[in-house]
Amino acid sequence: MCVALTGFVTEIKGDLATVDFNGNIVTARGASLIKVVPGDRVLVHAGMILQKVSDGDAKELEELMKDVGAF
Amino acid sequence: MNKEIIDYLKNYDGPEMNIMEVCGSHTAAIAKNGIPRMLSPKIHLISGPGCPVCVTPSAYVDKLLELAENPKNCIATFGDLIRVPGSTKNLSIASGEGACVEMVYSPMDVISLAKENPDTNYIFATVGFETTTPVYALLMETLIQEKIENVQLLTAIKTMPEVIDYVCASGSGVNAFIAPGHVSVVTGSKIYKPIAEKYQIPFGVSGFAGKEMLTALYGIVKARGRGVVMNFYPSVVSENGNENALALIDKYFEKAPAVWRGMGRIEGSGKVLKAEYAKYDAGSKGLDEDIKQNKACNCADVLVGKIRPYQCPLFGKVCTPETPQGACMVSTEGSCFSYLTSNRKD
Numbered sequence: 470m471c472v473a474l475t476g477f478v479t480e481i482k483g484d485l486a487t488v489d490f491n492g493n494i495v496t497a498r499g500a501s502l503i504k505v506v507p508g509d510r511v512l513v514h515a516g517m518i519l520q521k522v523s524d525g526d527a528k529e530l531e532e533l534m535k536d537v538g539a540f
Numbered sequence: 541m542n543k544e545i546i547d548y549l550k551n552y553d554g555p556e557m558n559i560m561e562v563c564g565s566h567t568a569a570i571a572k573n574g575i576p577r578m579l580s581p582k583i584h585l586i587s588g589p590g591c592p593v594c595v596t597p598s599a600y601v602d603k604l605l606e607l608a609e610n611p612k613n614c615i616a617t618f619g620d621l622i623r624v625p626g627s628t629k630n631l632s633i634a635s636g637e638g639a640c641v642e643m644v645y646s647p648m649d650v651i652s653l654a655k656e657n658p659d660t661n662y663i664f665a666t667v668g669f670e671t672t673t674p675v676y677a678l679l680m681e682t683l684i685q686e687k688i689e690n691v692q693l694l695t696a697i698k699t700m701p702e703v704i705d706y707v708c709a710s711g712s713g714v715n716a717f718i719a720p721g722h723v724s725v726v727t728g729s730k731i732y733k734p735i736a737e738k739y740q741i742p743f744g745v746s747g748f749a750g751k752e753m754l755t756a757l758y759g760i761v762k763a764r765g766r767g768v769v770m771n772f773y774p775s776v777v778s779e780n781g782n783e784n785a786l787a788l789i790d791k792y793f794e795k796a797p798a799v800w801r802g803m804g805r806i807e808g809s810g811k812v813l814k815a816e817y818a819k820y821d822a823g824s825k826g827l828d829e830d831i832k833q834n835k836a837c838n839c840a841d842v843l844v845g846k847i848r849p850y851q852c853p854l855f856g857k858v859c860t861p862e863t864p865q866g867a868c869m870v871s872t873e874g875s876c877f878s879y880l881t882s883n884r885k886d
Contacts, residue, residue, distance in 0.1 A: 470592045470620050470873060471565050471671040471722045498648055498678055502784040512725060512776050515618070516646025517675040519785070520725045520776045529774040530755075537759040540766065 564591035564873025571882035573750030601626035728781030802840025839866035
């Protein structure tokens with residue numbers, strides 16, 4: 470039930486976003502809660518955008534792995 | 541995949557690690573990616589109480605069935621719940637007998653159903669964890685803004701920190717957790733910190749790809765004995781979570797005790813509609829009883845990691861995905877379903 474998928478926002482109309490999941494086009498709510506714009510990569514669960522997917526995670530993970538290595 | 545991680549997990553020879561993956565989607569991902577075969581015999585993965593329909597007591601399904609008997613009502617639900625047994629039957633059987641049961645992709649789909657059929661009272665089966673609660677809050681917001689009067693919620697919303705604390709305090713032997721990824725997107729990773737520090741055990745927030753889970757397991761095993769929370773899913777999980785979604789949840793729902801199959805009542809482990817929204821509640825209070833259709837079903841012990849699914853005498857015999865005797869075999873996120881369909885014996 471907690472499954473969520475990532476797709477790209479192609480269009481915004483108020484709170485509704487059109488999201489492209491590898492060619493499957495789905496409408497998702499919550500665009501105003503997360504403040505997304507076309508082109509954003511988003512995580513969608515049960516028809517609602519839960520979060521924007523960040524591209525800056527590689528550096529955070531690298532730093533975390535350094536910490537883990539020190540354990 | 542980093543060879544150091546693969547080798548470390550395969551050759552680990554330290555103290556025994558009992559790592560619980562709380563989330564049912566993680567249980568499914570572990571099986572799909574063949575992760576148990578990549579681990580040392582000293583690293584044990586234990587499936588936890590993270591499948592929402594599995595932990596929902598039979599009284600809740602019975603209440604949905606009772607509501608479905610009224611020809612003015614229609615039950616709207618995610619597909620996971622359709623075949624979950626109540627004390628005598630399930631929603632699928634009720635549908636076959638003529639009850640109105642609508643499967644939906646999103647709770648928001650009930651809005652258009654309600655507008656198209658103003659004489660029908662829709663009851664949404666509001667089951668789930670923190671991941672799904674924001675969309676329930678959004679449903680409430682929309683019902684109120686659009687003055688839709690023919691939709692109600694039957695709630696069985698549960699929250700993770702309290703049940704994780706319960707597992708830790710119950711003598712389960714679990715000494716680390718793979719924290720649920722999509723719950724953490726909403727709540728933030730900070731919710732695990734008090735438990736990590738209280739029991740001095742590590743939590744690793746993980747994504748669902750094999751590589752992500754192995755990386756999280758590496759970090760968790762390395763951090764054994766430490767009360768730390770590590771976020772291995774930073775692309776979508778932050779320390780504070782989705783604060784706008786959390787604020788929307790707090791607008792409509794408040795903390796309450798909840799009853800979990802196999803664990804009973806756990807204080808503060810649920811969410812219910814606030815008193816001012818009582819007219820939207822279809823009768824969620826007091827749905828505590830849990831009656832097994834098959835008395836030999838061990839779903840409750842599986843949920844808290846006391847036994848592995850294959851140790852249940854019904855597993856794979858009378859209890860299969862086609863003939864589920866308990867909720868753990870119904871949902872694709874259920875431990876028994878996952879173990880049986882992937883032939884897991886660990």
